[in-house]
Amino acid sequence: MKQISLLGSTGSIGTQTLDVIRDYPDQFTLSALACGTNLELCRNQIKEFQPKLVSVQRPEDAQTLAGEFGDSIEFLYGEEGLKEVARYSESDIVVTAITGSIGLLPTLSAIKAKKAVAIANKETLVSAGHLVVSAAKENDVPLIPVDSEHSAIFQALNGEPKKAVDRLILTASGGSFRDKSRAELDGVTVEQALAHPNWSMGAKVTIDSATMMNKGLEVIEAKWLFGLDYDQIDVLIHKESIIHSMVEYVDRSVIAQLGTPDMRVPIQYALTYPERFARPKHERLDLAELGKLHFEKMDMERFRCMKLAYEAGRAGGTMTTVLNAANEVAVFRFLQGEITFLEIERIIEEALSAHSPIAHPSLEEIQAVDASIRKQLQA
Numbered sequence: 001m002k003q004i005s006l007l008g009s010t011g012s013i014g015t016q017t018l019d020v021i022r023d024y025p026d027q028f029t030l031s032a033l034a035c036g037t038n039l040e041l042c043r044n045q046i047k048e049f050q051p052k053l054v055s056v057q058r059p060e061d062a063q064t065l066a067g068e069f070g071d072s073i074e075f076l077y078g079e080e081g082l083k084e085v086a087r088y089s090e091s092d093i094v095v096t097a098i099t100g101s102i103g104l105l106p107t108l109s110a111i112k113a114k115k116a117v118a119i120a121n122k123e124t125l126v127s128a129g130h131l132v133v134s135a136a137k138e139n140d141v142p143l144i145p146v147d148s149e150h151s152a153i154f155q156a157l158n159g160e161p162k163k164a165v166d167r168l169i170l171t172a173s174g175g176s177f178r179d180k181s182r183a184e185l186d187g188v189t190v191e192q193a194l195a196h197p198n199w200s201m202g203a204k205v206t207i208d209s210a211t212m213m214n215k216g217l218e219v220i221e222a223k224w225l226f227g228l229d230y231d232q233i234d235v236l237i238h239k240e241s242i243i244h245s246m247v248e249y250v251d252r253s254v255i256a257q258l259g260t261p262d263m264r265v266p267i268q269y270a271l272t273y274p275e276r277f278a279r280p281k282h283e284r285l286d287l288a289e290l291g292k293l294h295f296e297k298m299d300m301e302r303f304r305c306m307k308l309a310y311e312a313g314r315a316g317g318t319m320t321t322v323l324n325a326a327n328e329v330a331v332f333r334f335l336q337g338e339i340t341f342l343e344i345e346r347i348i349e350e351a352l353s354a355h356s357p358i359a360h361p362s363l364e365e366i367q368a369v370d371a372s373i374r375k376q377l378q379a
């Protein structure tokens with residue numbers, strides 16, 4: 001029986017992780033969960049899965065739940081609660097399905113407690129990839145990708161040595177505005193941006209997908225997970241999201257992973273790795289019915305966030321911390337209706353231009369840069 005700690009249980013990845021746990025009651029137990037402010041869903045999850053430790057965002061919510069459920073479950077809150085769930089003694093693996101660089105400290109806690117990490121929270125790797133990867137190496141802890149592209153690459157690599165790899169090809173759907181020109185992006189609404197053509201996801205990653213910053217973050221995520229140079233990581237527009245990504249080897253073989261767009265597949269693989277379990281009642285990929293798959297070259301001028309992400313990644317150090325923090329604030333402000341869609345990239349570009357990067361930042365330096373960008377960019 002594998003015991004799981006789940007950070008972000010009430011979100012899109014969190015609830016799909018619970019679907020997978022539900023599918024294999026003899027294989028997986030949810031021992032600890034953390035969520036934000038969705039108490040109604042949290043209550044139902046506690047009743048169904050009976051975790052031993054629960055953390056919520058606010059102290060008053062922890063108190064309310066403790067009053068309802070009694071002493072058999074421990075209730076915590078805030079950043080300390082997230083860290084405790086991540087390092088919960090009985091857990092074997094931690095799924096990081098929380099949004100944003102708030103996932104950094106809990107991820108480091110899990111690694112220091114020698115838990116395997118099924119990593120969905122890409123912002124942590126963008127903000128402080130070097131710290132996460134070196135901590136994982138030091139503690140001999142696997143970082144197993146959940147993000148669909150990275151799971152695809154992980155599967156296509158299948159343990160091959162780095163020297164056999166020529167390049168990674170990340171596929172990008174193009175998001176909600178794939179077919180619009182830059183001029184047509186003027187005045188697009190939050191509702192339009194949230195209508196992803198292929199995936200049903202949380203609001204932040206859906207907006208990232210519309211700006212193409214999601215793919216930029218994923219390029220940086222791939223650099224840290226697979227230890228390759230930026231010159232070896234390419235992006236290809238593939239509007240159907242059927243090929244989840246590919247590896248081109250030095251002998252020119254290209255190995256891809258395909259499937260219907262359903263995150264339960266990579267989530268499950270991260271939990272069962274190195275085994276594969278049969279997915280119950282899962283729709284097969286029917287290529288004959290699809291008939292065609294489409295591919296287009298990435299246009300870095302049209303999707304300027306993509307260019308900013310490569311530039312920040314190549315500059316290194318705290319540049320990607322700034323990229324991530326500025327993006328988090330800008331997306332939040334767009335969702336609040338405070339700024340326009342095109343202002344997202346302008347805010348990020350200005351924050352990057354104004355920043356003098358620190359080359360090999362410590363955790364404290366990362367935290368200071370992250371906090372200062374947030375303070376500066378909040379309205």
Ligand SMILES: NC(=O)C1=CN([C@@H]2O[C@H](COP(=O)(O)OP(=O)(O)OC[C@H]3O[C@@H](n4cnc5c(N)ncnc54)[C@H](OP(=O)(O)O)[C@@H]3O)[C@@H](O)[C@H]2O)C=CC1
Nearest residue numbers: 008009010011012013035036037038098120121122201202
């Ligand atoms: N959704 C997807 O298909 C994919 C997502 N990812 C990545 O996975 C991560 C999660 O995405 P997604 O599931 O879409 O996000 P959602 O917005 O759907 O869920 C976020 C989760 O984090 C919780 N949360 C947010 N802030 C806090 C906080 N301060 N303290 C405690 N809990 C908090 C939320 O709690 P509550 O709702 O209770 O407030 C919720 O459970 C992101 O990094 C995303 O980029 C990667 C690939 C695919």
Ligand SMILES: CC(=O)[C@@H](O)[C@H](O)COP(=O)(O)O
Nearest residue numbers: 147148172173174175209214
């Ligand atoms: C499901 C998943 O992994 C998302 O990160 C997805 O990649 C979003 O799609 P695009 O960024 O390609 O639009």
Ligand SMILES: [Mn+2]
Nearest residue numbers: 147148149218
């Ligand atoms: Mn992805």
